[in-house]
Amino acid sequence: MTRTVVNKWARLLADSLFPQQCLLCRLPSASHLPLCGCCAAQLAPNQPCCQCxxxxxxxxxxxxxxxxxxxxxxxxxxxxxxxxxxxxGHIIGQWKFQRQQHLSSLLAELWLAGVDPPQDRDLLLPVPIHWRRLLRRGFNQATLLAMALQRRDSALQRLPLAERTLRRQRAAPAQSTLTAEQRAHNLRDAFTLRAPVQGRRIALIDDVMTTGATAGTIARLLKDAGAADVQLWCIARTPPPTT
Ligand SMILES: [Zn+2]
Ligand SMILES: [Zn+2]
Known part of the structure; x- marks a missing residue:
């Protein structure tokens, strides 16, 4: 009996003994995840969207x-x-700010349900947070998401998780309070590269893309250092204010 089959049966047994409650409607979720099918179907797909x-x-x-x-x-x-x-937003808020790290699995499954992960990446690179924020929060949500994706996808499991390749060297005020222009200014020189990335095809991992200023700054840094291709993998995109 393979490990996958054992895990599947163990999960089915756990589900019947300890049914999960849906995080949104509070009804039994009828699966190993804390989100029922009905609420999962309410999540808005980002379609159509810019292919870049x-x-x-x-x-x-x-x-x-x-x-x-x-x-x-x-x-x-x-x-x-x-x-x-x-x-x-509620699920991500519970995960990030209410220390419910177990929700990483749910978010990884949601991501994998909505995306066919490209098979051409050389490494996964979680967007780093400043050490003071890391100390306060206790974890980097991007690293948790990357690890959860690797647990669920054997192809991703083979990729190195480059936690120390990038360092966020400057504490920044909460980005959500700033305008796009202020963010770009704020982000200048905020990151340092600590390992070679020449020729690498990189998947940056983050939770939500708002203006894209953070990911754009990091992508520019990686490209200047010779990275061949940089993608951002995140759960959600903030709609522009006009839509
Ligand atoms: Zn529900
Ligand atoms: Zn675009």
Whole structure:
């Protein structure tokens, strides 16, 4: 009997003994995950979106957004299968700010349900947080997500998890309070590269993409150091204010 089959039976047994409650509606979830099928179906898919930066686009759009058409960004591709809306925001908030680290598994499964992970990556690189924030929060959510993805996908499991390749050297005020222009200024020189990335095809991992300033800054840094291709893998994309 393979390990996968044993794990499956162990999970079925655990589900029947300890049924999970849905995080959103509080009803039994009927699976090993704390989200019922009904609530999972309510999560808004980020479709259609820009094939490069994953910006949500109006219905019947099938290509690139205006910004990516005019000036290709340093990030080669963004995989963000959901829109950052209140239901998903609640789950991510519980995970990040209420110390419910076990929700990493749920978020990894949601990501894998919405995306076919590219098989051409050389390494997974979680977006780092400053050590003071790490000390306060106790974990880097991007690292937890990367580890959860690796537990669930054997192809990803083979990739190195480059936790120390990048360092966030400067504490920054909460990015969500800043405008896009302030963020770009704030991020300048915030990251240092501590390992060679020449020729590597990198998957940056983060939870949510808001303006893309952080991921864009890191992608530029990695490309300047010779990285061949940089993608951002995140759970959700914040819709632009006009949609
Ligand atoms: Zn539910
Ligand atoms: Zn775009």
């Amino acid at each position: 930066c994953a910006l949500p686009l109006p219905p019947d759009s099938h290509s690139l957004c205006g910004a990516c058409t005019q000036c290709p960004p340093a990030l080669d591709r963004v995989l963000a299968p959901y829109l950052y809306e209140p239901c998903l």
